[in-house]
Structures are given as structure tokens and as C-alpha cells.
Amino acid sequence: MDSFDVQISEVDGIPVVYVFGYFAEDAGSLFQEKVEQMLRRGKVKIVFDFSKCKAINSLGISFIVDLVMRITDDFKGKVVLSGLDKLKKSTLTMVGIIPLADEAPDSVTGVKKILA
Amino acid sequence: MEPLEGSFKDLDASNKSFRLFALEEAIRGKASPELMKALLERQKVETDEECRLLLAHAIVSVRRKLEGTHQRKNVIDSDANFVADYEAADAHARMDIISNLPISLIPKLGPMAPDLLKKENHPVLAARLIRRFIKNWPAEHLSDLTVHLTSSSLCLRLSALEALSQTAPDLLIDFLPGLLTSPEPRTRALAVRGLTKIDMDEALAHLEALLLSSDPAHRLSGLQNCFLIPFDKVNDILIKYLASENDLELLERAGWLFESNPNVRAPYQLWEMAERATSEKAAVIKKMLAGACKILEDSGILGDGFKQYMERLQTWIHQRIATRYVQECIEHLSSLQGKINPEFEGLLVKNLQRPAIREAFENALTWPLPEATISLIRNFLNPAQRSLFASISGSDDTLEGLSHEDTVRKIAGWQLEDLPKVQPILTKVILNPDTPSDLCATALRTAIRLKVSGLTEVCEKLLRRNDHNLGAAALEYLGTFEPEKVLPLLGIYFQNPNPRMKVAVLKILKRFDTSQALMMLSAMLTSPDEERQSLALACMVNFDFSLIRDQLVEFLALNPAPRFLENGLCLFQANASPENLYSLFKVEKALPPKEANRVRWVRKLSEKALTNAGILKIENGLDSELKFEEHWNREQAKKASPKPAYALKSLDTTSLSPKKQEEKIQKYWGMAKTILMTFVIVFIFLSLIVPSPTSPKSPKKPQDFDVKKPGSALSSKHVKIQGTVLQKGIEGNGIMVGTQEGSTYLLFSDKSSQIALGDKIQTEVASCSKDAKGFIRAISKSFVIIK
Numbered sequence: 001m002d003s004f005d006v007q008i009s010e011v012d013g014i015p016v017v018y019v020f021g022y023f024a025e026d027a028g029s030l031f032q033e034k035v036e037q038m039l040r041r042g043k044v045k046i047v048f049d050f051s052k053c054k055a056i057n058s059l060g061i062s063f064i065v066d067l068v069m070r071i072t073d074d075f076k077g078k079v080v081l082s083g084l085d086k087l088k089k090s091t092l093t094m095v096g097i098i099p100l101a102d103e104a105p106d107s108v109t110g111v112k113k114i115l116a
Numbered sequence: 117m118e119p120l121e122g123s124f125k126d127l128d129a130s131n132k133s134f135r136l137f138a139l140e141e142a143i144r145g146k147a148s149p150e151l152m153k154a155l156l157e158r159q160k161v162e163t164d165e166e167c168r169l170l171l172a173h174a175i176v177s178v179r180r181k182l183e184g185t186h187q188r189k190n191v192i193d194s195d196a197n198f199v200a201d202y203e204a205a206d207a208h209a210r211m212d213i214i215s216n217l218p219i220s221l222i223p224k225l226g227p228m229a230p231d232l233l234k235k236e237n238h239p240v241l242a243a244r245l246i247r248r249f250i251k252n253w254p255a256e257h258l259s260d261l262t263v264h265l266t267s268s269s270l271c272l273r274l275s276a277l278e279a280l281s282q283t284a285p286d287l288l289i290d291f292l293p294g295l296l297t298s299p300e301p302r303t304r305a306l307a308v309r310g311l312t313k314i315d316m317d318e319a320l321a322h323l324e325a326l327l328l329s330s331d332p333a334h335r336l337s338g339l340q341n342c343f344l345i346p347f348d349k350v351n352d353i354l355i356k357y358l359a360s361e362n363d364l365e366l367l368e369r370a371g372w373l374f375e376s377n378p379n380v381r382a383p384y385q386l387w388e389m390a391e392r393a394t395s396e397k398a399a400v401i402k403k404m405l406a407g408a409c410k411i412l413e414d415s416g417i418l419g420d421g422f423k424q425y426m427e428r429l430q431t432w433i434h435q436r437i438a439t440r441y442v443q444e445c446i447e448h449l450s451s452l453q454g455k456i457n458p459e460f461e462g463l464l465v466k467n468l469q470r471p472a473i474r475e476a477f478e479n480a481l482t483w484p485l486p487e488a489t490i491s492l493i494r495n496f497l498n499p500a501q502r503s504l505f506a507s508i509s510g511s512d513d514t515l516e517g518l519s520h521e522d523t524v525r526k527i528a529g530w531q532l533e534d535l536p537k538v539q540p541i542l543t544k545v546i547l548n549p550d551t552p553s554d555l556c557a558t559a560l561r562t563a564i565r566l567k568v569s570g571l572t573e574v575c576e577k578l579l580r581r582n583d584h585n586l587g588a589a590a591l592e593y594l595g596t597f598e599p600e601k602v603l604p605l606l607g608i609y610f611q612n613p614n615p616r617m618k619v620a621v622l623k624i625l626k627r628f629d630t631s632q633a634l635m636m637l638s639a640m641l642t643s644p645d646e647e648r649q650s651l652a653l654a655c656m657v658n659f660d661f662s663l664i665r666d667q668l669v670e671f672l673a674l675n676p677a678p679r680f681l682e683n684g685l686c687l688f689q690a691n692a693s694p695e696n697l698y699s700l701f702k703v704e705k706a707l708p709p710k711e712a713n714r715v716r717w718v719r720k721l722s723e724k725a726l727t728n729a730g731i732l733k734i735e736n737g738l739d740s741e742l743k744f745e746e747h748w749n750r751e752q753a754k755k756a757s758p759k760p761a762y763a764l765k766s767l768d769t770t771s772l773s774p775k776k777q778e779e780k781i782q783k784y785w786g787m788a789k790t791i792l793m794t795f796v797i798v799f800i801f802l803s804l805i806v807p808s809p810t811s812p813k814s815p816k817k818p819q820d821f822d823v824k825k826p827g828s829a830l831s832s833k834h835v836k837i838q839g840t841v842l843q844k845g846i847e848g849n850g851i852m853v854g855t856q857e858g859s860t861y862l863l864f865s866d867k868s869s870q871i872a873l874g875d876k877i878q879t880e881v882a883s884c885s886k887d888a889k890g891f892i893r894a895i896s897k898s899f900v901i902i903k
Contacts, residue, residue, distance in 0.1 A: 022414065024415070055414045055415055057347060059346060062342055062344055074219060076218075094343060094369055096141060097338060100141055101146075102146040109343060
């Protein structure tokens with residue numbers, strides 16, 4: 001199995017969650033755990049960056065759906081998804097995550113969109 | 117201006133639940149000037165009361181977001197006066213209050229929500245209350261929500277259903293039979309999602325029914341569900357779905373699932389499908405196949421074995437092409453009863469020059485075939501026998517001096533690479549009125565194979581000749597190159613007792629309405645007439661095996677007569693896949709020992725072939741046997757226990773009993789026949805008393821069809837209509853056009869992208885039929901934009 005990782009850095013006070021490798025169940029759990037930590041710290045405006053993510057499977061999609069719903073509905077926060085290729089964008093649109101979450105070509109633009 | 121994204125596009129959807137969903141997203145999601153414009157446009161035409169209220173709120177919400185004032189209006193920041201403030205507010209202010217509640221207040225206000233909901237009379241507001249508070253809803257009051265599952269308000273019903281699906285799915289059980297059979301697609305899809313948490317097997321059965329529905333909106337909802345269920349659970353259902361889907365846009369969406377979820381079986385299954393699909397569909401499936409291979413590599417699930425996997429896939433593809441051809445030949449040989457026709461022979465001799473085909477024929481000698489067929493195959497494999505015909509098959513264009521039989525053989529043997537030389541001769545043979553019927557039929561089938569178009573006019577004439585062989589070839593030709601000419605008439609041809617005509621109809625219908633074709637096949641299989649049953653088995657080679665496997669299992673379990681069993685087992689062998697193994701095991705269980713042993717032998721042979729091809733990994737044969745036995749026992753226990761009321765088989769959704777299917781088909785086509793006969797009589801009568809419409813003195817007026825019955829085939833006549841474009845992008849390239857006469861047409865054309873909403877157009881349409889919603893569906897070849 002290809003390796004995966006989830007890393008967080010902050011740009012202008014906005015957390016950017018970077019996903020690496022193949023985003024399936026294990027990566028999803030790690031992703032969820034890290035995002036929940038952010039939410040507990042009151043960070044409700046977040047960029048999810050998928051530019052280094054090779055693929056997202058159905059279980060990975062479910063994690064993203066849950067987290068985006070949770071951030072926008074429960075926390076009244078904002079999510080920008082960045083670095084999506086055509087397939088990822090189409091899939092996230094199909095399940096209704098886009099346009100609930102905004103989309104940006106890269107994480108820098110994503111942060112700008114959140115701060116705008 | 118950027119185009120609207122995702123669900124926002126559904127603001128103009130004809131289906132209300134899609135509009136409601138888009139409005140909810142507009143309220144929750146990001147704002148943009150484009151969205152604002154679309155909402156204001158929709159407000160001008162929206163007539164539904166629920167949608168109007170949500171629309172008004174969405175407009176206010178988006179406007180405030182654009183102005184940056186969305187968090188300052190109607191904000192309650194303490195729980196002390198919440199109930200009083202809420203009750204004193206009007207509907208719009210209430211909507212604001214709910215939407216703008218600070219997160220910190222929600223857990224505190226949660227206990228008050230059930231009371232507020234009881235007092236709230238407006239269904240849209242009640243729905244918003246449920247959505248906002250559901251995560252903090254008091255557990256003892258969750259059952260209060262069930263009353264809204266039968267609400268007349270769609271918005272409220274969906275909200276309660278979604279909430280209970282997430283928090284207390286068990287409370288849905290008593291309501292599921294109604295929800296799962298709802299004509300409304302989102303209700304049905306959400307019910308299936310809730311059912312996944314109660315009974316996954318049944319949820320998957322309902323999901324399959326949703327995906328195989330004839331309504332594209334239901335299929336789209338089903339697809340959306342597939343993204344939220346683990347892929348290994350939906351893979352096989354999706355394969356069946358892909359095999360039956362002809363809407364390219366929906367196919368593309370389904371493809372995203374295969375391109376995102378690595379599965380070693382998927383490339384094999386997708387390749388099979390691409391092989392049988394029309395060229396447009398095959399292009400989409402092949403893209404999917406490339407994506408399915410890429411995700412195998414990207415995900416790394418094969419470790420270092422990706423290259424090896426691709427090589428095995430390639431080898432398997434070559435073998436399958438040859439095996440499929442052999443399977444078709446065997447079906448043909450079985451139907452000839454000892455008499456080989458020259459057309460078949462000519463093509464076979466040509467193909468036997470390929471080593472892969474020869475090898476596949478040699479392998480077929482191990483299949484459970486009748487002795488006579490085995491002996492014929494041995495003859496063909498015999499080089500001395502082959503050379504008898506080798507001299508007459510060739511790419512040269514000389515038909516001179518050949519006997520009639522040799523001419524048939526020669527034309528049948530022409531291949532694509534011969535086309536430049538042979539096309540003029542082929543066309544000449546077909547156009548010549550003195551060509552004998554059997555030769556003309558062979559030439560037409562060769563023309564289909566070599567993709568020679570432009571002969572539809574003569575085919576229409578040939579179809580009227582009283583010769584079934586020629587008629588079937590002409591029908592198939594028209595179905596390939598100008599399907600709109602024959603689609604409305606397929607029912608009539610299906611009633612023709614001649615097997616060739618029936619096969620031709622099923623082949624065409626399968627490409628355009630797979631579920632209808634499957635229904636016809638099922639009706640033939642369950643007919644008491646053994647000839648029709650045999651014919652149905654022979655027709656199965658034209659379908660994706662995933663679509664007919666279950667039907668075949670059921671049939672063989674009840675009809676183990678050697679002629680059926682042999683043909684059925686051949687189908688299993690020719691379409692080897694891991695999914696076949698348990699199906700064969702089920703057939704074994706239903707049969708007496710002698711027949712069961714025969715099936716077991718085929719299963720073991722398939723297992724070995726699949727293992728050799730690297731598709732199946734069996735470490736211990738006994739393990740798989742035990743697993744099948746356990747699976748079988750579980751299924752039997754489930755069958756023996758009373759079925760829950762929500763079970764698909766307890767509900768009459770799409771699965772009608774075979775007898776009902778037969779009745780439905782007869783009624784459907786009978787109706788079409790009556791209407792067509794009436795048309796013919798009226799046409800003959802009118803042609804005697806009314807001047808010809810093509811006469812210069814009688815200018816053509818735009819006209820509407822006289823369409824009475826939904827689902828009925830009407831006319832293949834070309835008629836001009838004039839109207840306004842009301843909607844675009846329906847089922848891909850469809851547009852909705854309203855005529856001055858008050859009819860609504862759904863027109864399908866590859867040129868529809870040139871037209872804008874509101875355009876007034878004039879067009880010539882053909883192949884009209886009326887759908888269940890009362891729209892007239894038709895094919896349109898070209899448009900003139902009047903304004």
C-alpha cells in the first residue's frame with residue numbers, strides 16, 4: 001500500500017491541511033483527527049490541500065463530506081479545497097461538497113479566499 | 117461571469133427535490149454574483165410554495181454574504197429570550213434566526229427544539245429547525261420526527277428522513293416500505309442510505325433497483341449514494357448499472373467511482389463492457405478503464421506487481437476476444453442442426469487463420485457441448501477441411517465465376533482491411549433488386565460489420581419483403597445506422613414468431629433501452645414454450661454477462677434439461693469471472709446429483725482458468741468450498757425467515773413477476789401496434805381525400821403529434837414543429853421545447869449545444885413517443901433558430 005500522510009501548517013493564521021499519497025480509510029481517520037484538533041482550538045476556517053494527494057477513494061470522500069458538513073453547519077466555519085485535479089473536483093461536486101466548500105487552485109489562493 | 121457550479125446548476129431542475137437541495141446549498145455555501153443572478157432569475161418562474169420561501173431566504177442570505185452583513189441581522193446571542201424572540205418573528209425573520217444562531221448556543225437550545233417544532237406551522241421552517249438542531253436533539257424526542265416522514269411537504273419529509281438516517285435509523289423501519297417505493301428520487305435515495313445502517317444486503321438490493329430504474333433522476337440519486345457506501349459493496353452493482361446505462365453523462369459520473377477506488381477486478385469487468393458497448397459508450401468506458409488502471413498504480417495496492425498485472429490483463433483481453441467469437445460461433449452452430457450455411461463458413465474460415473481464434477476453438481472442445489457441435493468444431497480445426505474453403509475466401513474483389521454458395525462465403529469473409537476494394541461491390545450487391553435474398557442478407561451483415569453506411573433507404577424496402585433472414589439483416593442495419601427509423605416499430609417486429617427477427621430486435625433494443633430488453637428476455641425465459649426458452653438462451657450472448665447472470669442461474673436451477681444446461685454452462689465458461697463461481701455453486705445446489713456434477717466440473721474448470729490468468733487467488737480449494745457453503749447456508753436461513761416489510765422482494769418496485777412482465781410487454785406493444793395500425797388506416801384514408809402535403813399548394817404548417825398514451829410508440833414520420841426552448845441539458849443533450857399548441861417536447865440532438873434558453877426554434881422531429889410525465893420524446897436532426 002502506498003504511504004499517506006496528513007500535515008498541517010498555518011498561513012496568515014489559517015490552518016492548511018495537506019494530504020499526501022492515497023486518501024483512503026486510514027488517511028481519512030488521521031485527517032479527521034487532525035481537523036477535529038483544529039476545530040477544538042476554535043479554528044473553523046480551514047484550507048484542505050489535495051495537490052499532493054494521488055487519489056481519494058469512496059471512504060476518503062465520506063470523511064471529507066462529514067468534515068465539511070461539520071465545519072459549515074455545526075461550526076458555521078468555512079472550508080476551501082485546493083489543489084484538486086479534474087477527477088477529485090468532479091467527485092466532490094457530485095456528492096455536493098462543492099459548492100458548499102469553495103475551491104482554489106492552490107493553498108495560497110485558498111487562504112486568500114478565506115481571508116477575503 | 118463564471119458558470120454555476122455543482123448543485124447550483126439544479127436551481128432550474130424540473131425535479132423539485134433537486135431544486136430544494138440546490139437552495140439549501142445556496143443558503144449554506146459560498147455566495148457569488150452568478151449565484152445571485154441565478155436565484156433572481158429562478159424567482160421569476162418558481163411556482164412551488166416551498167421552493168419560493170427557501171428561494172426568498174436564499175436571496176437574502178446570498179445578498180448579505182456578498183455585502184458582508186450576513187452575521188448582523190436577526191442574531192440571537194443568548195438562550196434566555198430565544199423562544200420568545202423566535203415566536204414573535206415572522207417567517208423570514210425566523211429563517212434568519214435559525215440560520216444565524218451562534219454555535220455555542222445550539223447545545224443549550226437543543227432541548228427546546230422539539231417544542232418549537234411542534235408549534236411551527238410552516239413546513240420549510242420546521243425543516244430548518246430539524247436540520248439546525250438534529251445533533252443536539254433530545255434522544256427521547258427523536259421519535260417525534262417520524263410523524264414528518266409522511267408529511268405532504270417534501271422539504272420537511274426530506275429533512276426528517278435525513279435527520280433520522282443519521283441519528284436514529286431504527287426509527288425509520290416502519291416507514292421504509294413507503295419511503296423506498298416513493299416516486300420521488302431523493303426520498304428513495306435517502307431511505308436507501310438509512311437502510312444501509314439497518315440491513316446492508318437489503319440496502320444494496322434497493323440501490324440496485326434505483327440504479328436500474330428507467331428514470332434518470334432516480335439513477336442519478338442512486339449514483340450519489342454509491343459515493344457514500346464502501347466501494348467493495350457497490351462494485352458489482354455498479355458493473356450491472358454500467359452495462360445497462362446509455363446516458364453518457366451519467367456513465368461519466370459513475371466512472372469517477374472506478375477512477376477513485378482501486379479494484380483489481382474492475383479493469384477486467386470494464387473491458388468486457390467496452391467490448392459490447394456502442395462506440396459512444398465504449399469511448400466513455402475505455403476512459404474509465406484507463407482511470408481504473410491508473411488508480412491501481414497510484415494507490416500502490418499492487419506493490420511492485422503493477423507491470424505484471426497489466427501484462428496479465430493484456431493477455432486475458434486477447435483470449436477473451438477469441439473466446440467471445442468462439443461462443444458466438446457455437447451458438448450459431450447449435451442453431452443450424454447440421455446444416456452449415458456458407459456465410460458463416462466463409463467468415464469462420466477467414467478467422468481460423470488467426471492463432472488466437474484457433475486456440476480458443478481448441479479450448480472450446482473441453483466445454484460441455486453436444487457431440488454434433490464438437491464434431492463440427494473438430495472438422496473446422498482440421499487443416500484439410502479448411503483448405504476446401506481457403507481458395508474462395510480472400511480480399512480480391514472478384515465474384516465472377518463463383519457459385520452462389522461460394523459468393524456468399526466470399527462476401528461473409530471480407531474484413532475491414534478489404535473495405536477499399538470491396539465496398540463498391542458490396543453496395544452493388546445490396547442495391548441490385550435481383551440479388552437473391554440470402555446473398556443480400558449476408559451482404560448487409562457484412563456491411564454492418566465493416567461499418568458501411570448509407571444504405572438505409574434500401575433497407576427500409578428490404579424490411580418489407582416477406583423474408584425473415586433478409587428482414588432481420590435489414591432491421592439490424594437500420595438499428596445500427598438510423599435507429600430512429602426502427603425504434604418505434606420494434607414491438608411489432610418482436611411479435612414476429614421468427615427467431616432471427618426476435619434476436620435482431622433484442623440486439624437493437626439492448627443498445628437503447630437495456631431494461632426493456634432484459635424484461636423481454638426474462639419473459640421469454642419464463643415462457644412455457646421450450647423454443648422461446650432456447651431462443652432466450654441464445655440471445656444472452658448479446659448481453660453483458662453481469663446483467664443476465666442471475667436470470668440464467670434462476671433458469672438453470674429450474675430447467676436442467678441437457679439442451680438448456682449445456683448452453684447455459686457454455687455461457688458461464690465463455691464469460692469466466694470470479695463472480696460466476698458462487699452462481700454456479702447455487703445452480704449445483706438446486707440440481708440432481710448427475711447434473712450438479714456437470715456444473716461442478718465447469719465451476720472447477722473456470723476456477724482453474726481464472727487462477728492461471730491471475731484473476732483469482734485460491735490458496736486452498738477447500739476454503740473457497742467452505743465459504744460458498746457458509747454463504748449458501750446464510751442465504752437459505754435468510755430465505756426461510758420472514759422477509760422484513762422493507763425487503764425489495766416484499767415491495768412491488770420495479771421487479772414485477774415474470775407473468776406480469778409478459779402481460780406488460782404484450783400490453784405495451786399491443787398498444788403500440790393498435791396506434792400504428794390506426795395511423796396507417798387514417799393515413800391511407802387521408803391520402804385519398806386530402807391533397808399531398810408536399811404539394812406546392814399546401815404549405816407545411818408546424819404541427820404537433822397527436823399523442824395519447826404514455827410510453828407508446830407513435831410514429832417514425834418526420835414532422836416540423838416550432839416552439840420555445842424551456843430547458844437544456846436534459847439527460848445529456850436533450851432540450852425541452854414548448855409549442856404554441858401546448859405540447860412539451862423533449863428533443864435529443866447532438867446539435868443542442870448551439871441553442872440557448874428562450875430561443876424560438878423550428879425543427880423537424882422523428883421517432884416520437886410520450887413518456888410517463890406527458891412529454892413527447894423525439895429525435896431532432898437540425899434546428900433553425902427563428903429568434
